[in-house]
Structures are given as structure tokens and as C-alpha cells.
Amino acid sequence: MSRRLFTVGPVEVFPDTLDSMNRGMMVHRGKEYQDLQHGVVEKLHKVLDMDMDIFLAPASASGFLEGCVRSAVQSKLAGLSNGSFGDRWQLIGTENGKQVQKINVEWGKALRKDHVAGKLEEGVEAVTMISNESSTGVLNPIAEIVEGVREQSDALIMVDGVTSVGSVDLRLRQLDPDALVFGSQKALALPPGLAVVCVSPRLMEKAAKVQNRGYYLDLMQYKKMADKDLPLTTPPVSLIYGLDYQLDKILREGVRNRFARHQRMADMVRGWAEKRLGLYAEEGFRSNTITVIKLLGMDFKDFDRRLRQKGFEISPGYGKVKEETFRIGHMGDLTEKDVKDLLDVMDEVREEMK
Numbered sequence: 001m002s003r004r005l006f007t008v009g010p011v012e013v014f015p016d017t018l019d020s021m022n023r024g025m026m027v028h029r030g031k032e033y034q035d036l037q038h039g040v041v042e043k044l045h046k047v048l049d050m051d052m053d054i055f056l057a058p059a060s061a062s063g064f065l066e067g068c069v070r071s072a073v074q075s076k077l078a079g080l081s082n083g084s085f086g087d088r089w090q091l092i093g094t095e096n097g098k099q100v101q102k103i104n105v106e107w108g109k110a111l112r113k114d115h116v117a118g119k120l121e122e123g124v125e126a127v128t129m130i131s132n133e134s135s136t137g138v139l140n141p142i143a144e145i146v147e148g149v150r151e152q153s154d155a156l157i158m159v160d161g162v163t164s165v166g167s168v169d170l171r172l173r174q175l176d177p178d179a180l181v182f183g184s185q186k187a188l189a190l191p192p193g194l195a196v197v198c199v200s201p202r203l204m205e206k207a208a209k210v211q212n213r214g215y216y217l218d219l220m221q222y223k224k225m226a227d228k229d230l231p232l233t234t235p236p237v238s239l240i241y242g243l244d245y246q247l248d249k250i251l252r253e254g255v256r257n258r259f260a261r262h263q264r265m266a267d268m269v270r271g272w273a274e275k276r277l278g279l280y281a282e283e284g285f286r287s288n289t290i291t292v293i294k295l296l297g298m299d300f301k302d303f304d305r306r307l308r309q310k311g312f313e314i315s316p317g318y319g320k321v322k323e324e325t326f327r328i329g330h331m332g333d334l335t336e337k338d339v340k341d342l343l344d345v346m347d348e349v350r351e352e353m354k
Contacts, residue, residue, distance in 0.1 A: 067217030084319035137292030189332030
């Protein structure tokens, strides 16, 4: 049975987007492919409103999280975390043999400038942070955090934008990060399998000096090929067709209008949850793409099973709050009508469960 996805990712991919990928393959070392990749990168510059180098890889976003660590950190990084995905980037650092200063904040609370002010240890070369923490539904105030880092250090700023890019205004020109990583299967509303990283000249200058960067995710290797509008390895051509289509769609809607639509959908879900169960994330720092809702004893397996029977799918809790929360994704091409349909059905299911 087909279901409408209100999941944290992969998200619902609309039929027109799927159709856009139903095209013949092409040789990825020729002019036709170069034109495709060049066009996609230019459109990403418009959507994101920035001019950083952009690399595409056949991977999940986690691939480029690791690529950033391997390419631009020789010895030591600081990892900021208030949830599972902040923890993951810390783990990536450790598993790649780097020293990791862990700056951890209570789950459900936002990372703030005070958490980093005067806290960075000597020798930290980069600071990793999550824009939108998918396990808790917290949208961290990245600009404030970056300010706190830069007041005390010239460390590289690396941002996981996986569930914020395409849905929230990160003000990238003012933020000026050294790396921004995201993937295809979240707010861009595509199938999984394509990772994107935006990198600064400062990061690339550092990468040129780092040893043992590997190959598959070496940002220096990507730079050499991207300068010629070519991929490093065989690209997921169908996904790049889809990304090209989705970027056109975003530009037609208008980036500001897209942000506003995500805000409206988030407000609808939060309003529903506050009246019925309660929200996990700190007020004032709640995500516009993912709402994490308290279970308060509700049987999620039964709730989820009944929703699936009615043609809807949401996500369970994640990480150490898995047993006390569930998550609703409201991002990508979904509309307020889609969200209303879900909320109405959730009310029906809760009545049936009484």
C-alpha cells in the first residue's frame, strides 16, 4: 500500500519530480554532463544566495561530514552537540583518529553562544555544529554560535544543514561558513543518494596542507574536477536531473515563499501537538521542518500502525529519546493541505485508540 510520507527523511517525493528523473543516461565525462552540473551549481548559488564552491557526491550527507573532517582537520576539532546528529559528527571525528573536544548541551535545548564562549581548547582547527537537530526538533541559532566561536578562534566553521537547507533562511552570506553539508532526501524533496557540500577558500587552503585525506571524499580531489564541471567518480545522474528540476521549482515558487510555507506548516503541527500531547524542543528554538512530540504514554506502535493503514506515515523518536517521543516531518514539497490531512487523520486515530 502506498503511503504519504510525513517522515524525517527520506521525505515524500512528488510524481512530477519522479518523472523528471525518468530520462536516459549520459556519459559523465562529456559536454552534456558538464552543462548539467554547471547549471545545477549555478542554481544552487541562487537558491542559497552565496558563492562558495559546491561539490556533489554519490553519498548520503554523512559522507561529506566525514569528508570535511578528513580533508580539513589534521589533529583536533570541537564538536558541538545537543542531539544524536551532533553526537554523530563527534563520532566521525573520533573514528577518523582526530582529537575531539566535545561540547554537549542538554537534549531539547538550543546551543547558544554562552556554550562556546571562552570554552574552545587550544589547537582546535574546526568547530562542527548542527543547524537543525533532527532527533530533538531544535533549530539552533547558528549565527549566534558562530559569533561566539569567532570571538575567540579562527577555527573553521562546519555546519550540518541537512534538514534546514531549502526550508530555513540561514543567511549564508552573513554567516560565511567554511563548510555547509546537506543531502537530497530532506527539504529538497528528492530520493536519497546525493550529498552536497559548499566550501570556502579558507577551508580549501587548509585542506591542501592536511595529510591522509583519503580519496573518495577528499575535497581537494572534488575541487580539481568541479572546476571543470565534472564529477570525481560516477555520479547519480538521475538524481542530478531531479535536483536540476527541483531547483527550478524552488526558484519559481520563490525562496522566501518557500521559507514562509515551511513556517506555516510548522505552526500547524506545533499547534496540534501543544493542545494534545506537548512539544519536546525548547520554545523559541523549534524546527520548521521537524516537530518532535511527546508520547506521554501513548502506544506509538499502535498509533503508527493505524496511521499506515489509513495511508500516512510518520517517524518514531530517535536516539536516547526514542521511547518518549515521535517525529513529524513537514518539509519539501508538502503543503498546508497535506499537513491538515495528516492532522485530521491523527485525530481520528487517537479517537479510535481511546
